Every structure is written in structure tokens, then in C-alpha cells.
Amino acid sequence: MDLSLNDHLHGFTVHTREPLSEIDGTAYTLHHEKSGAKLLYLQNDDANKAFSIAFKTPPADDTGVFHILEHSVLCGSDKFPVKEPFVDLLKSSMQTFLNAMTFPDKTMYPVASTNEQDLLNLTDVYLDAVLHPAIYGKRAIFEQEGWHYELADDVEAAEGDSVAGDAVAATEAADGSARLTLNGVVYNEMKGALSDPNSVLYDELQAALFPDTAYRFESGGMPRAIPDLTYEQFLEEHARHYRLDNSYLTLYGDLDLERMLAFLDERYLSPVAAEEATRDQERAASSQEPLVPHELRAQAPIVARDAVRTMATAPENACVGLGYVIGDAAQRTRIVATEIVLDALMGSNEAPVKRALLDADLADDVQAFLADSLLQPFVVVQLRGAKPDVAERFRSTFEAAIREVVACGIDRTLVEASLSRAEFVMREGDFGMADGVALSMTALAGWLYDDALATSYLHYEDDFALLRKELGQGYFERLLVDVFLESSHKALVEIRPTDGDEEAYEAERLAAAEATMAPDDFARIADEEAALRRLQTEPDTPEALATLPRLSVADIGDAPAEPAYDLDTETPVPCLRHDITTHGIAYTYRYFNLEGISFEELPYVSVLGMVLGKLGTASHTAAEIDTLVNGQLGNLSFFPEIHEEENGPGELAPKFVVSASALTENVEAACALPLEIMLTTDFSDAGKIKDVLQQRRIGMEQGFAAAGHSAAMARAASYYLPAGVAREQLGGVDFYRFLKDLLAHWDERADDLTARLADLASRLFVDDGCTISFTGTREDYDRFWSAGAITGRHASRERRLNLPAPVVRNEAFIVSTDVCYAAQGYDRRALDASYTGVWQVAARALSYDFLWNEVRVKGGAYGAGFGAMRTGNLRFYSYRDPHLDETLERFADASAWLAAFSPERDAMEGYVVSTVASLDAPTKPRMQARRQDGDFFAGRTPETRQQTRSEMVGADAAAVRALAAPLASAIAEGAYCTFGSKDIIEASRTRFDVIDLLGE
Template sequence: MLNRSLSTFMNAFTASDYTMYPFSTQNSTDFQNLLSVYLDAVFFPCLREQDFWQEGWRLENENPTDPNTPLVFKGVVFNEMKGVFSDNERLYAQHLQNKLYPDHTYSVVSGGEPLSIPDLTWEQLKQFHATHYHPSNARFFTYGDLPLEQHLKQIEEDALSKFERINPNTEVPSQPYWTSPREDHVTCSPDVLAPDPARQNTLCVSYLLGDVTDTFEGFTLSLLSSLMISGPNSPFYKALIEPKIGTDFSSVVGYDGSTKEASFSIGLQGMAEEDTERVKQIISTTIDDIIEKGFEEERIEALLHKIEIQMKHQSTSFGLSLASYIASLWNHDGDPVELLQISDSVARFRQALKENPHFLQDKVKQYFKENTHRLTLSMSPDEAYLEKQAKTEEEKLQEKIQALTDSDRKDIYEKGLELLAAQSKTQDASSLPALKVSDIEPTIPITPVHISTAGGVPVQYCEQPTNGLVYFRAMCSLNTLPEDLRLYVPLFCSVITKMGCGPLDYRQQAQQMDLRTGGMSVSTQVIPDSTQLDAYEQAVLLFSSCLERNLPHMFQLWSDIFNSPRLDDEERLKVLVMMSAQELANGISYSGHMYAMTRAGRHLTPAGDLQEAFGGMEQMDHVPGKLLAHHTEMRALYRCAINTTPQKMSDAATQLESFMKEVAGNRKERKPIRSNIIEVRIQQAEYLSCRLDLNFHPCQMKTFFQMPFPVNFVSKSIRTVPFTHEDYASLCILARMMTAKFLHGEIREKGGAYGGGARMGGGGLFSFYSYRDPNSVQTLSAFYKGIDWAKSGQFTQQDIDEAKLAVFAAVDSPVAPADKGMGPFLSGVTDHMKQSHRERLFAVSHKNLVDVAERYLSAGQRTHAAAILGPENETIKKDPSWVFM
């Protein structure tokens, strides 16, 4: 359906005790189409045995066409769950939940313990579906501006009317309460990316709280959790993070209301084994301190202010967020409407605090000090962990194989061939409803913006219905930054708003930011030029939001950060650097395909090279040193943008003007730029300042990163054309069509990877990728086959139209009021340029697609590079064209 719809979201989520099937679209016909398909897929799936083999698990010859190759486990979900548990954070979280609720459904892995998956049979799966995925066990949620009656009629006719009511018997019982605390220990694989290899232990104390259906108690405990752990003013941050005992809080931290009974967890990761008792003692002492001292009134106000902003801020996924927010409570028969009445909970909370100033301290005493249902779980690395996992899997495999007769083996081989044949066939999707390309709007709505200046700097004003919020952005150029400092920019961005500024130390600064803003962030920006591949802009983006009444306060905070940041607190910096390094290390197993694509792109364009330096694998093994003395290099503000309501715009402009005057004294004159870099201006967006790097030479490069997990993330990137080139639209359509019509089948269905495909990036790179993939060389070969398939032209007009629908779904995805008009400001892409691109997308033909595949993707036509993150690989080791990192 992704290729037959203009959906803005389509997926399915597995929680610990429910599955959610959400979709969204802005087109009413499409909504009805998707609803009919979702109702059919959820309540009347085919669940053929072949589907079970492909998606679940199967025994199959390593090479399905050769019966003499060894039998191995295969299956999409089997491989996915192996990938999931290669992430130590995820592994720890799973153990913690299983052991805190040991007596019923939460004691098992809802997504499937990898080595238990081969015990599941097709019959069990069908039986499970018949009882659990039944309308008697379902809840329906719709959000939007379409009339409700039509949805109800369709749900009744397509699903409910075809079933008799049953008792699915799926209530989750309460966890029997422990009379004394428990301790446990688990092991994991060592992390080669750990900031300090000698400190890889995790310890966490987890408490069982009340039933999530008690809305007000849940609200109070969630708020209490934030007061205890969020930000540098919280007691646990001061007690656990600042002494640098560990690198960060444990992967599970704070209030969790996703199970029938909520829990609260607190602990550390990245600590030494000998600190275990010390950390337990600190947690206990901190709870005593909170009971004795309570919380400052200003911190409680800051938190309530945060809730007010969250209620006013409009995101494009608001409906989906609401569905996720109520799902757990509603699933356990709580009242979802009551949960959504947040203002009532805030008023009741204020009243409770007024009547009893010790209200929160009493809760801490009840739920933490006197709570005997608490689990202390530690985790340490075991050098032989992966070896043991592989051995257990091998034993399981041998156990299955030894039970086979010759007839079974023959059957497995034949079924493997049958599956391969089915996977190689083009599926008949004619029964699925589809939109037509003619259903797509031919033009985009123009977002009116007003360009003016403040303090001599260009400012973009965009009037939007922002619900009483003001959104501010500013760019600081990095064009004069010396080359040797660029690796430090991401770290600089992550710490500059957390070190203190002006009269405020870092604790006071954090408090003021919570009280007066919706958050203040600084991030790196690499903006490829839309007209040429070797030009780009490098900048730092400042972003913040606030309620209209707090505008002067927000600008005062930025002014202090610009004029007098407190950059000399080395101890504070060490804490932030440590947390930043831990975050980077934890990110790879979630987003390995993004790291692989970024790495492959570094050798192809100067913007790709900088992307890798700012946010790729290069950041991983980079130890920060000289950083903050160069703050002045990064504070030349050279364009700003404000989105707010028409009523507030003139006030915002006045405030911005005075802010610009305050920071103007610090703006440096631009240094002359080295001769190899030429300033170029993009005509359509006058205030962009790009640099053309004449010294960059694209080159072929293949890089392999050996990682401590059993799955691969593979990418191959090809240098093609920039956004405004006439062939860019054809490459976008081709990437989408190759993904749906060829690569999905090769990489997921045949290869068993969790995902894979191709995408065309704004920086002119055409990238192939795979995600949680049991293969690497086979996948690279699939990428090449995909190019041959495209060149052969073996696709229909229907395939092209479907790819266009999928591309337009992304192009026309909804934009929140905060982000309207940001195309020209952030990337120099104006509405006029978007409209030209749109017209080229509509015009893409069969001939164009074959032509661009031949011209840009063919071997020898363009410079390309590859990257793999994955386990040790003998085949690639023997290939001298690969560089090992």
C-alpha cells in the first residue's frame, strides 16, 4: 500500500501487551482505501504457511538451490530479533521488565526471544491470531476532520458484522507483590565503542508502582519522576551523573506507564564493577534526602510550564501521539478521555500541593522508601558472550537437524525452492485499492514569508496559527572555521546551552530555560547547494520556542549565551562529554544503516565528507580536546527566522531587533576566505552563503567497520546530480520504484534482512542500504542486480505511477506551523524550486528511468563508494579493495 497511497504514516507496533496498527493520510479517498486494507489485513489475514516461513522462521539450505549446503535458520523476524538483542541497552531493558514482573505476560519477550522463535509452529500462530486479533479484543481510534459516521459504518460493515462476540480472556492480571526486595545479574557482549573499555557495567533499581488506570496517580508519579531525574537540578543527576561514576543514566530510567502496573527505574551505565555498592547506597541516600527536603517551588513551576507548552505545540503527528499516549491505559480498561484532560490533572495537582505541602515527599516515601517490590539488576560484559550465543544457537540448530529424516530434508529443500519461486514471482496486487497520479494536487500552496532585516542581518518572518507560541531560528556561518576544528563542532553544539551563561551557572540556566522556553538547542547544519555538487553551506543552527509572554526572557538567554557563555568549568564539561560519547556509542545498533550511508557518501561530495565528520563514524573514535576557546568562531549570526501569530509578529520583530543589537558587538568581520573556496550566492534565496570546494576530488572507497553484533548494515552510494538538475526527479522515482519492486524482494523476502532499499538524497547521492541484515556480500550483489533490473526496463507504467504516489506522499507530508516557510531558510529551496521539481516528478517517463539508470548508476559511469558495519567477515577480509577500520 505504500506505493498505492499518499499515506503520511503506515506501520504496526508491537508493545509488551498489545499490537497497534496505525495509518494516516490527508486524502479522504485514501483514508477509506487504507481503512479497508487495514481491517482486512488485521482481521482476515491469509497467514499462509509460506508467509510464516518467510517472515517468522524456517530451516533452509544455506543456498536454497543446492541441497548439499548446510541447513541454517532463516526468517525475517528471527533475524530482526537477533539484531534487537545485539543492542546492550535493549537487552538490559528487556531483562529488567521480565524480572520485575516475573509472574505473567511481562516475563516473556513480546517480539520473540530469538532462540524461542524456532519453537513456534504455524498452527500456534493461527490459533493465537484467532483469539487475540479478534474484534472482541480490539479498540478503534480515529483522529482528524473527516465525519466520524463514515468510519463507523465502514468498520461495522467490513469487520464487526462478520464476527460473533467472544471472550478473548486477554486481561493482564496484577503482578503479585513481593514482600522483600530482589537482586539479579545478567551479562552482555563487550562494547567496542564504549567511551572507557574498563567501565562497561550497568546497575539499576526498579520499583513497581500503581495500576496505570488510576489517571491522577499516574500523572503525579510521572511528574515526580521528572523532578527526580530530569536536568542538572534534579537530585539524581546531582548524585549520580555529576560525580562521574558512570557515563549516563541506565538505558531504562524514570517513570514507565506502558505496562498494566507502572514502574520507576534509576541507575547508571558505563560504570566500574567496584562502584556497584556505592551506587546502591547513593540511590538509597538520595531518596532519603528528597523525603527530607522536597523540591523547590520554581522547579515544579518549570515542569508545569513544560506541560503547558507540550499542550500548545502542534506537531504533524499529533493524532498518532495521542493514540500512543492512551493505548496502554485504554488496553487495561482505563478511561482514555480522562487521561486526555491534562488541564484537569494539573489543577488537581496544584490543589493537592496547596492542601499538603509534603504531598510529593509522601509519595516518594510510599513508592520508593517503603516499597518492598523493587529489583536491583546489574549487567556486566562477558568476553565470551557472543561465542556462547552462537554456540546455543548452533545447539538448537543441531537439535532440530538431528530430528530430521531423509524425507524431511528432501521436504525442506523442496519447500525452499517453492518459497524462492514465490518470492521471485511478481505479486498480483490488483485487488488492492489505489489512488491515481491524477489524484495528486498539481501545485503546492505557497507559504507567504516576509524578508526584512534586524541589526543588518536578514530575517524571515512567517505568520502562522502557532497557538500562542513563538518559534525562533538563527544560523551562524562556519565558513571561516579552520579545518582542524570541524570535528569539535558537534560537541560544541551539544554543550553550549548547558554550561551556564551571563549571571547564571549551569543549574540556574537549566531552570530558566525550563521556566521560560520550550527548549533551546544548537545543532550542526550541512546544506548541499541545490545547483552544484561541490558547493555547500556549513553552519550552526540555533532553535528555540516559547510562549508569547516569555519572548523577552528567551532572547535574554540567547544573548547571555552569545555574549558571556561560561566555558571554563572543566568538571561540568567532562560530564557532558562523557554523556555525549555514551549517546553516540548507543546509537549505532538503532541506526546503523544511516551511519553506513553517511560513511559511503564521505568520499563522493564535500558536503558528504563534512556530514561524516559532523555525524558519522568519524565522531565515534574522536576524543574531544581543544574546543571552547573557539566559541568566537561560531557566533557570527547571519540570518534569522521567526514563526508566530500575526498578532504577535511586530512584538517579536521589536524583541529580535534589540537582541541583535546586544550581540552585534560580538559579530566578527568575515575573514578573507582561502583561495580554494569561492563564495557563491543562490539567486533564489539571497541570504544563503555557500562555498565551492575546488580541492575536493571524489574517489571510489569501500570501508568495513567490524562491530560486536550478529547483523550487518550495508550501503552503497553513487554521485549523481543536484536538486535543480532535470534528472533529479527521475532518480527520486527510480529509487522508490527499485525499493518496492525489486530490492524489497531481494533483501527482505529472500535475504531475510529487516529492511532495505534505495533513496535519492538532496546532496546528489543515490544510496542503497540494508538494515539488520544477515548478509553483506549477497546484499551488495542485490544492489548491482537492482541497477541491471532498472536498465532492462522490466517495469510497467503501473509500477512508475505507484512510485510517483509514494514519492509525492513524502513530498506532500504535512508541515507544522512551526516549520512553515523553512525550505528557503534552512536549505535555500524555495516554493518556486519545489514547484519546478514537482512538475518534473509528474513528467517522469519509462524512458527517463531507463536512461538515468544507464547514465548514472551503471558500472564505470559514476564514482561510487560502499560501507558495511557488521560482524567479522572472511569473504570481505580476502578482498584487497576493502579498507578495514
């Protein structure tokens, strides 16, 4: 549908219309007259359509009220009175994105789908959720998602319906034999999030830069402050901010605009505008102040140098941050230019300013990034693994390095390379989510602060063209002086580790609360907890479930066309040729055989992947390699991976991967540069290698605390999968221990390491057993091979990789976090259980029904799930979990739940629809090619994927129940692992081999 300026359509008026080449389409801004809602329509041919509604939500304190609201409004509404419509949609829709996000100054509710009716359904549920949520009639939603007290010794009574049991427990509590605990999904989520020193540093830096504005508060909520939030304040903040005149709507893609606008106007915008007007009149008539959103204002320039925060964490987590405000959100080109020059000077170990900081020996690592999508974007420069008392030296060293760059002039090739890299990223458009969702977020980086900036952040081609013209003209040097050297708005913040108890505030708060309570107060808490448990346990009524819009299996449609690929054996080495449209980008992967590497050498293989591209070669210095890669390639990476066949646990295809991508004009570079690095890297610079290893160590340690579920699942897999054993050597706990030992004995091991790396490179990078994968045009394919894609080297193909047998260890790793991550699993193939697509339907049911209710809703964990891998791995996990034993008990109960699985017909069809939709979801060219490569090495054909899809489509409840027996057998093997809080692990009744991972 083509719109013109000032067109009136279903209550909307078109304000602007402009072509937007960056999305191959047109952007329109519209205004809804009755409600005041603003709408941005991004029109193009993308079948993956999207809708989003966002609200400006600047916090006024650290209670995390907008984060709790983000969770809570998705727990039922007037039109859809079910407990978890959000989860019901995950179980039943064809969504390609479904989530909600809290930012420092806004809250977003985006959805996407390839099916237009499904998108309309999702929009319907989301709009009713945010505008008519059930929170006003159900206080328990606030308690579940935000915070509530529980009686620690009253678990069994609270889980039942026995009022007598609650009264007994309350009396015991009054006598002092029970104690209070705090629980709540957001409360536990933020305990986990703020166990990360990097998150704490960012919060402290933002507070120091903006002490007089909403940005001084943690929008997600500080665990110390979350229990200060009352239910009444919670409701008031919803009424104050979730108003249509404070909303920003986005539509994206190839959709029926008139149908969508009519729906928005008739179902929500006009009726809700009338409701809001009535409420405003009632408040005015009763002399109440109008509920207007909190103000979001700019911070006057300030210099803060002495901000120090102590934190109970490991000494190696010490960190220091510098923050420099760039300007305001309206200065889009200035912000882009700052990001480009920051990448040029700090984007790699060889970038000049980062190299100066690393050489100053201030810390194990230095990072820099741009904090944008704020009214006043700022640069963060951060030390990780900071040494004691280096904060002021860090500032002076950084600014001295900037001063030297300005004095000498920025190397033009560095900025050109960073511009090229940024252009590649934008052209590739691989956002990691549906494009329409990512673009709606991007638009708000300007639109939230000025209606005239609705499309400002969607344009990038003009900025890049302008900045290229400014190369060599002094623009970037002046920018460095203005942003860094003459800044009047900056801060220096330090996080100092201590030996204290980070959770002491919780015990103090609970003790103080208990001291003021009478027996009736404990009885009330017991009653409230019991009421919450009843709400969580009682199923939705058939009438409530019937209100949800649903698709049927008949709506699924045919499978998307699978791009063709084949093995070209006429090339110098076999080549997987993918027929995928890439919009002017070529993707190349070289797969080298790892079977000639011994098990003991696997950690060195990972180190090899980490350092390649970061050292000099026979023809170029490390800095020159870095600039060439950034300027000519979109991506260059080196890493090992293990491919598994479906039916044989020991049937592995271990590969070392060399990945390169480039714009079509640089396809020869995608051939030549990786070859130069593979064949002629000089491994003698031990200092540069040590920098890389220290950075990886820090990254792994922080990953154990921030994403411990991934580490726990990987470690548990090594108890029963040969591939898991290999992966632990390559990148898990075993590799981390290798890395720590290597760094602890660096002086005596450095020479041996450099020799090993050179030897490995000579043995690995040979044409024998190598397979290449190429995705791009036929012309680019021919140019790639004409450039000389092979190594020209040969070596013995003797198999040396013999893996030790997996052994169940049941380990509990203590790491720096206040929560826990639990994992359990086993190899389906060891139980003679075959794989079918029904496993994926069962996994969806277990994840979004049983585990969601038992571990997240009742247990307070931020997340939990179950996965059934085609290659045998059946695995459970929990994420940011306040419990351990209770979660493992829920895992143990999963097979019984599956054995009794008997959903209504509509619910069963929903599971099938959503499972098939996840398989059919659109993917970017790079991921399509990688998936096909994986299928090839695992011995799977395109027909295998189609068969799996057919099995999903045909799944019924009986087929799902049939999987309960093999699942029960897997659970009975008792292979579990956890990463988490020392207090939680040491209080566990489960038999673990407890290991203080960071203190080993």
C-alpha cells in the same frame, strides 16, 4: 456529524460524549453490539484523518508470536490476495502513516491519510488483513516473516526452480558438506534489537518486576526462543486474539462518520461477528475449549535485587537498572506527577539527583524515564557505561539522593520548570507522526485496561492545573517517598559484558537439529526453501492486483498552499520571516556562519554545541540556566549543520544553529536566554564538560549498533561528497575518534579544550554573516526584536574552511551487533546527471519493489531502501541485515532492474500518487520553517518545490528507465561502507578496510 448519548447508528451505540479541548474537538466512545468491538471517535477539524485497530495481545512465551503475526497478516488476505498489500499501499496510496506495531501487551494497525477515500481504502485493506489473513493457507508467510531453516550451501538451487538441484543439495547436506542456517525477518530484526544492552536491560528489568505476568516475556521475541514457535501455535494465537470482542478501534479527524461506521459494520464487523460465532459453536460442539485471549493480570508487589545477565558485548556497554512500579494505569494523575518530578530531579546533568549520581562516579552516564502504556507503569533509572560492582552502591546512592531531596523539600522552581516544559510539549503536539495515530496510541494507555479510561490519557490540562496547585504543599515529596523510598515493588538488574559468543546458541541449536536429521529431512528443508523462494519470486497475478483499491493521478489534487516567507532586511541582521500559524508558539533560529572556522576546528564546533546550555554563565550557575530554560523555553539547542546547493558539490553553506522556541508569553526569553548563553558561558568547568562528552560517546557507540545504517550512509557519503567530509568531522566516525582520543587524554587536553571553546564562541557568535529565522505572530516578532536579538559583536569574515577532497575508502566497521548495516552511494552531480522529481518516483519503486523483495523478503533483512537527494547523493542502505555480500550484489543489480522498469498503468500511477503524497504530507510549523530555511540557504525558491512536484506528477515509466544509466555509473564507482557483526564482516568476500571501531 453530532452524536448524542445512546444514539444507535449502523450497529453502534454511543456510550459517552465529552468535549476534549486538548484536541479542539469532542471524544465519543461507541460499542458495536453484534461483534463486541469498541470504538473511540476523536472528532475535530484535522484534515489528516486516521483509523486504527488494536488487539490486546499479552504474550505467554518469548517466541515473539504476536510480533510475527504483526508482520504476517500484512502479507495478503482473502479479499486482497497479493503477496504484500502493505507494500502495495506504500507504493500507491496517499497515506501519511502506514505501519503496524507490537507492544508488550497489544498489537496496533494504524493508518492515516488526508484523502477520505484513501483512508477508507487503507482501512479496508487493514481490516481484511487482520481478520482474514492469508496465513491459514500459506505456511510460507510464517517462514518468511518468522523463521525457517535454510541450507547454507544451497543458495543458488534454492533461488531457482530446479527440483533436481534441491535434491543434490540435500544429499550433500546429509553427507555433512552443507550446514543449516536460520533466517526470517523477525528473527533477524530481534537479533539486531537485542544486540543493544539497553534493550536487554529493559527486558530483564521488566521480567524481574513482573515475574508472574505476561510482562516477563519479550513480546518481540527472543532469538533463542523464536525457532520454538510452530506454525500451528502461530495460527492458534491469531484465532485466539484477533477477535472483534478483543479489539479497539479508533477514528480521528474531519471525516464522514456515518459513511465510515456503515462501512465498518456492513463490510466487517457484523459479518465477522457471525463467522466468529460459528467458529465458537463448532469448537463447543466438538468439545474443544474456547479460544479466549491470554489473561493480563497485575503483579503482586515484589522486590528483586540480584538479577544479573551476562552478555557478549564490549566492556563499556555494562549497564545497571533500577525499576520502581508507580501504581496502575488508572492512576493517571499520579503517573503524570511522577513523570514531572522525575524530569525535575533527573532530566538534565544539573538536576539534583542526576548530579549526585554523576558525582558518585558510578558510570559514564545516568538516565531515567517512565515506562508507561502498561497495566502497571514503572520508573527506570539506568547507568550506562557502568563501572564494575557498582549495582548496590547505585541503588543506595540513588535512594540517598531522593531521601535528601525529600528532607530538604523539592525546589519549587525545578518542578514548575518541568511542568512548563511538559505543557509546552503537549501544546506543540509534535508527535513525529500523524496526530490521530499518536492519540490512538495514547488512548490505549488507559483504555486497554478499563473501558472507562478510553479518554483518560488524552486529558492533560486538568492534571497540570491540579499539580500546580500542589506545588509547595508536600504532594511531590510524599510521592517520592511512596514511589521510591518505601516501595514494595522494585528491582535491581545488572548487565555484565563477557567475551563469549552471543550467537553460540544458534550454532548449538543448528548442530543439534542437524544431528537428528536424515537425508529426507534435508531434502524436505531444500524443498520448503525452494517453495518459499518461488512464492517470493513469482509476481502477483493481474487478477490479484486488480483487487487492491487504488487512487489515480487525477485524485492527487492541487498542491497544499505553501506558507509564505521572505527575507526582512530592515532588521538589525537579515531575518527570514515565516507566515505560519503556530498556535501560540514562537520559533527562533539564529544561523551563524562557519566559513571562518578551519577544518581541523570542526570537531570542537560540535563540542561547543554539546556543552552550551549545560554550563554556567556570567549571571547564572549551570543549575540555574537549566531551570530557566526548562521553565521559560520549549526548546533550546545548539548544533552545526551543512547546507548544500543543488548543482555544485563544493557550494556549501555551513552554519552553527542556535534554536529556541517558547510560548508567546515567553518570547523575550527566547531572545535573551540564548544570547546570555552564547556570549557569557563560562567554559572553565572541565568536569561538567567531560560528563557531556562521555554521554555523547556512549550514545554514538550504541547508535552504531542500533542504527548502523545511518552511520554507514553518512560515512559512505564522505567518500564522494565534500559536505559528507565536513559532516564526518562534525558528527560521524571521524568525530567519534576525536572524542575517544580527547577522553583518553583528558587530563592533558582539558585546559586546551576549554580555551578553544571560549575562543570559538567569541569568533562564531557575531552579527557579521548571521541570519535569523522567526516564526510566530507579528506581535511576537516585534517583541523579539525589541528584546535585543543580536550579539552586538563583529569579527573578521575571512574564509578558513577548506575541506579535503573526498576519498573512497570502503570501510567495514566492527561494532557490537549480531547483524549488519550496508550502504553504498555516489554523487549524481559528478556524473553530470541532472535532478528532477522523477528521481523520487524511481527511489520509491526501487525501495518498495526491488529492494523490498530482494533484500528484505528474500534476504531476511528488516529493511532496505534507496534515496536520491536533491543535493546529489544517490544512496542504498540495508537495516538489521543477516547478509553483506549478497546485499551489495543486490545493490549492484538495481540499475538493471530500473532499466527494465515497465509497470502496468495502474502500478505506475500508484508510484506517482504515493510519491506526490509524501511531498504533500502535512508537517508541523517547526518543520515547515526549518525546511524553508534550508531551501533559502541552498539557493532554492518556492517555485523549485512546485517544479519538482510537477515532475513527479508527470513521471512515466520511460522517464524512470532513463535514470538507470546514471544509477549504473554511480554503482560502478564502488563506494560502499558497512557497520556490523565481526563474524559477518570477516566472512565477507568483498574487499573492505576492516576496522574494529570500538577496539581502536
